[in-house]
Amino acid sequence: MVPHVQSDSDSSHDDRPVIKLPHSQRPVHKVLGGHKVADIMLWRDRNLSGGILAGATLIWFMFDVAEYNAVTLLCHIALLGMLLLFIWSNAAQLLDRDPPQIPEVIVSERSFRELALTIHSKLSHFASVLYDVACGKDLKKFLVVIGSLWIVAVIGELGSFTTLLYVGFLCALTLPALYERYESEIDHLFAKGGQDLKKFYKKVDSSVLDKIPRGPVKTKAH
Numbered sequence: 001m002v003p004h005v006q007s008d009s010d011s012s013h014d015d016r017p018v019i020k021l022p023h024s025q026r027p028v029h030k031v032l033g034g035h036k037v038a039d040i041m042l043w044r045d046r047n048l049s050g051g052i053l054a055g056a057t058l059i060w061f062m063f064d065v066a067e068y069n070a071v072t073l074l075c076h077i078a079l080l081g082m083l084l085l086f087i088w089s090n091a092a093q094l095l096d097r098d099p100p101q102i103p104e105v106i107v108s109e110r111s112f113r114e115l116a117l118t119i120h121s122k123l124s125h126f127a128s129v130l131y132d133v134a135c136g137k138d139l140k141k142f143l144v145v146i147g148s149l150w151i152v153a154v155i156g157e158l159g160s161f162t163t164l165l166y167v168g169f170l171c172a173l174t175l176p177a178l179y180e181r182y183e184s185e186i187d188h189l190f191a192k193g194g195q196d197l198k199k200f201y202k203k204v205d206s207s208v209l210d211k212i213p214r215g216p217v218k219t220k221a222h
Contacts, residue, residue: 028180041176053173060166
């Protein structure tokens with residue numbers, strides 16, 4: 001389990017210049033939205049984040065390792081729930097207790113509406129970004145997206161869809177917390193790697209351009 005981390009990253013004591021990424025001026029919690037989801041991803045509540053991770057691991061194990069069928073699992077959960085409610089309801093009458101009540105939060109219209117609006121907003125933003133990238137307005141971003149999709153496609157062939165979702169969920173629940181703890185070191189490595197990559201690109205471009213034959217420049221006669 002990922003330990004509880006603090007927002008202040010450990011400072012490095014060496015004399016090397018620390019290179020910061022452009023987004024590093026904002027706290028990681030703000031970058032992730034600053035709401036309950038950010039608290040879960042950054043392990044502000046270790047019990048809640050650990051419970052979610054354990055639940056996701058159990059679901060992945062049942063579907064991918066034990067090869068449990070989704071319809072069978074849902075039916076078994078429904079049967080178990082109905083059996084527990086039946087026993088609880090009849091026992092409450094015998095013991096002169098209140099029968100079980102379904103929490104209003106589960107069937108709250110406001111909660112479903114907020115969830116639908118959030119999903120719609122995220123999908124609209126994702127579609128807008130994907131459209132801008134597909135139109136080729138930023139060639140570098142277009143190539144990065146194409147390469148990323150190709151890598152995901154290759155990784156998808158190595159395992160099942162459930163495993164791919166679980167690995168993505170595991171990364172989303174652990175990498176932000178690790179980044180928050182070692183922010184300075186990771187920023188320095190990424191920025192240094194970006195500078196080295198730009199130097200490599202410039203070197204390759206200059207080598208390729210120098211080998212391209214050029215014809216004589218024609219001057220206009222006056």
